[in-house]
Amino acid sequence: MGNSIHFEPSIAKSSFLLNLAFFPVMVLVARYFFGRYRQDDHPKGCTKLGLRVQSHLTDEHHKRYHIPEKVPVNGTMKPAPKVKSLWVYPVKSCRGIELEKGSVISTGMEYDRLFCFAQLKSPFPVSLDTPSEEKSNHQWEFLTQRRFSSMALIRTEIWIPDPASPTYSPENLEVQSGGVLVIKYPSMVETGLLGTLSELWISITGKRPEKVVRLPLNPTAQQINEHAYVLEEMKIWKDTPVCLNMGTTIAPNSKLFLEELQAVIGCTNPLALFRIVPERSREVYRCAPRKEVLGWQPSVAFGDAYPIHIINLASVRDVGSKLRPGSFELSSRRFRPNIIFTGSEAYAEDAWKRIKIGGYEYYVACRTVRCLLPNVDPTTGEKHPSEPNRTLKSFRCIDEGDTKNACLGMGMVAASQESEIQVGDVIEVLETGDHYYIKQ
Numbered sequence: 001m002g003n004s005i006h007f008e009p010s011i012a013k014s015s016f017l018l019n020l021a022f023f024p025v026m027v028l029v030a031r032y033f034f035g036r037y038r039q040d041d042h043p044k045g046c047t048k049l050g051l052r053v054q055s056h057l058t059d060e061h062h063k064r065y066h067i068p069e070k071v072p073v074n075g076t077m078k079p080a081p082k083v084k085s086l087w088v089y090p091v092k093s094c095r096g097i098e099l100e101k102g103s104v105i106s107t108g109m110e111y112d113r114l115f116c117f118a119q120l121k122s123p124f125p126v127s128l129d130t131p132s133e134e135k136s137n138h139q140w141e142f143l144t145q146r147r148f149s150s151m152a153l154i155r156t157e158i159w160i161p162d163p164a165s166p167t168y169s170p171e172n173l174e175v176q177s178g179g180v181l182v183i184k185y186p187s188m189v190e191t192g193l194l195g196t197l198s199e200l201w202i203s204i205t206g207k208r209p210e211k212v213v214r215l216p217l218n219p220t221a222q223q224i225n226e227h228a229y230v231l232e233e234m235k236i237w238k239d240t241p242v243c244l245n246m247g248t249t250i251a252p253n254s255k256l257f258l259e260e261l262q263a264v265i266g267c268t269n270p271l272a273l274f275r276i277v278p279e280r281s282r283e284v285y286r287c288a289p290r291k292e293v294l295g296w297q298p299s300v301a302f303g304d305a306y307p308i309h310i311i312n313l314a315s316v317r318d319v320g321s322k323l324r325p326g327s328f329e330l331s332s333r334r335f336r337p338n339i340i341f342t343g344s345e346a347y348a349e350d351a352w353k354r355i356k357i358g359g360y361e362y363y364v365a366c367r368t369v370r371c372l373l374p375n376v377d378p379t380t381g382e383k384h385p386s387e388p389n390r391t392l393k394s395f396r397c398i399d400e401g402d403t404k405n406a407c408l409g410m411g412m413v414a415a416s417q418e419s420e421i422q423v424g425d426v427i428e429v430l431e432t433g434d435h436y437y438i439k440q
Contacts, residue, residue, distance in 0.1 A: 043180040043214065045168035046159035049111065050097045056085040056423055057098075057340070061329050066317040068343050081343040081427040083357065084313060089336060090181055091273075092116040092302040093145040094154040095378070096336065101422030104360070104414045107281050107299050108307030109338050111158050114217075114276055115181065116243075116302040117143040117151070117261075118234050119269040140245070140272065142236040142302065146373050148265045152381035155210070157182035158217065177216035177223060184210045185264050213257055215246060215273070234274050236302060238440055239282050247272030276301040286438040287366035288413050298413045305440075306365050306411030310349070311337040315408060318346040322391050330388055334374040335409055341427055349410050350398070354431035360419035367399050367435050368409040401437030 042048070059065075070077040088111045089096040103110040118140040145151045160179040162168060174180050187209035216223050223229075224244070233240045247258060258271045265271070281299040284306060291297045300307055313332055320330030332340050339357075352364040370392055375384045392406035399407050 043159040043174040043182075045161055045165050045172040045175045046179055047162035047165060049099070049158040049160055051100055055098055057332065060084075060313060060332055060340075061317075061320075065313045065342055066321070066346075068314050068345055079344045079348065081312075081341050081348075081429075083339055083421065083423050083425045083427065084342045085332075085340040086421065086423060087336070087338055087340075088112040088158075090114055090156045090158055091154065091183065093143060093148070093151045093373075094156050094183075095152065096333075097156065097158060099423075101420065104308070104419045104421055106296060106307070106414070106417040107301050108303060108414075112338065113300070113302040115246075116234070116236065116274050116276075117265070118272055118274055119143060119267050120272070121269065140232060140234040140274070142234060142274075143265065143267060143271075144373070145376050146371055148267060149376045149383040150265055150381045152376055152378050153186050153264065154261075155184040157184070160217075173216070173220075173223070176220050178218035181215045181217050183213050183215070185261055187211050211257075211260065219244070219246070219275070231277070232274075236282075237304070241282055242277060242280050243274040244277055245272050246275055274302075284413075286440070287411070287435070289363050289365065294413070294415065296417060305368070306413060308339065308362070308412040308414065309335075309337045309368060309409055310339040310341065310364075310412055311335050311368075311409035312344055312346065312349045313340055313342045314344060314346040315349070319388055319391060319396070319408065322395070323387055324391075327387055328377070328384070331378065333378045334376065334388070335368075335370070336373070336378075337409055339421070343427075350407075350435070351432040352410060352429055353433040353435075355412075356428040356430055357421055358425035360421070361415035361430070363413045363415060364410050365413050366411045367407040367437055368411055369399070369402050369405045369437055370396075370408055371405075399435065399437040401435075402439060407437070 068079055068081075070079055072078075086099040086102055086109075087096045088099065088102065088109045090111050090113070092113045092115065094117075097111075121139045121141050143151065158179060158181060159174070161175045169175065219227070219229060227246070230245050231242050232245045234243045234245075262268065262271050281301055284298045284300055286305075288298045288306060298307055303309075311332055316330060316332045316335070323330060349364070350367065355362050355364060370389065372383075372389055374392075375387065375389055376382070377384070389406070392408060396406035396408060397403055
């Protein structure tokens with residue numbers, strides 16, 4: 001006869017009473033850490049941008065994406081590339097938003113990299129009229145996950161005006177500013193009893209408390225005046241565009257918000273949030289088609305190189321298969337693309353020059369030279385010391401324009417200033433050819 005375990009009724013009763021008493025404590029903890037930072041309501045008159053279903057990338061590691069699907073065309077089986085997932089990144093180097101469909105404008109995907117955090121490299125304020133000698137000692141400089149990997153923990157939401165919303169009114173400030181940017185970031189660790197309860201809550205739920213702030217998506221002249229926003233130059237790579245410094249916007253305590261974000265990011269210099277001024281977006285030349293071809297010169301907001309970034313899931317899978325045994329599963333999210341597609345052989349995109357997605361044409365301008373940012377886990381913000389950069393450099397230094405760095409993915413420019421793209425759109429390759437990377 002096997003052994004069995006019996007519980008005395010008194011012990012079972014005590015355990016029940018303990019759990020009964022513990023439950024309301026955890027409810028209070030949850031309300032304290034998650035409820036106190038939540039806004040009273042959703043932004044009035046707005047709806048949240050993004051998927052209403054689970055991510056289209058939940059199955060990205062399935063083996064079927066390593067061997068692309070083919071369809072019959074005139075009696076021959078040919079690759080059938082199509083859009084699998086769409087992304088925008090409202091704040092540069094922070095978490096992105098996955099879309100079902102989106103608009104493409106002259107600067108790339110709408111809402112993409114409109115905002116950017118920057119650190120102040122000097123202690124005193126200047127204005128646009130300050131003499132250049134003084135300005136040279138005062139410089140805002142952009143922040144990136146390449147250096148501050150914890151930026152991956154900062155989540156973003158975009159809320160856009162929706163006339164169907166029961167709270168919609170043209171008089172709403174949220175509507176007048178074209179919508180709302182929501183920033184969510186990990187709460188600082190509490191001390192004492194609250195700190196202990198916070199850590200207990202995290203261990204049980206796996207969720208870390210967040211703080212939430214809102215900003216006007218496209219501030220009106222009145223909002224700019226009320227919040228004392230200022231125009232300042234901000235250095236991003238070799239450019240110094242004049243941008244809107246929105247560092248004073250966060251009510252009721254902007255200083256506390258920015259100081260907390262400094263701690264989350266790991267930045268010791270003063271911090272601010274900048275928004276691109278649409279009329280002063282950064283023109284792109286290098287490998288991009290010229291104004292004579294398009295009718296306008298391509299430009300970007302706070303993107304690094306070209307307006308749109310596209311990547312082939314089969315290529316990502318192939319790179320992932322070459323990582324050292326025991327390494328992590330390589331996600332396409334690490335490369336922060338706008339468009340992830342399936343249905344082509346790995347690296348087929350290397351030779352694309354012009355394509356059609358849905359009903360719209362795009363120029364494939366250039367290969368994307370990879371930096372160390374894909375070494376950052378997009379979920380945890382942890383930076384791997386070598387991968388996937390080491391593996392990429394072992395076989396993907398393929399562009400004669402930069403033989404020391406690896407390439408994966410392609411930079412694109414839309415052939416028209418207004419177009420649309422959605423998940424499931426078929427990709428038709430119109431032209432192929434050679435590429436030569438031109439450095440900044």
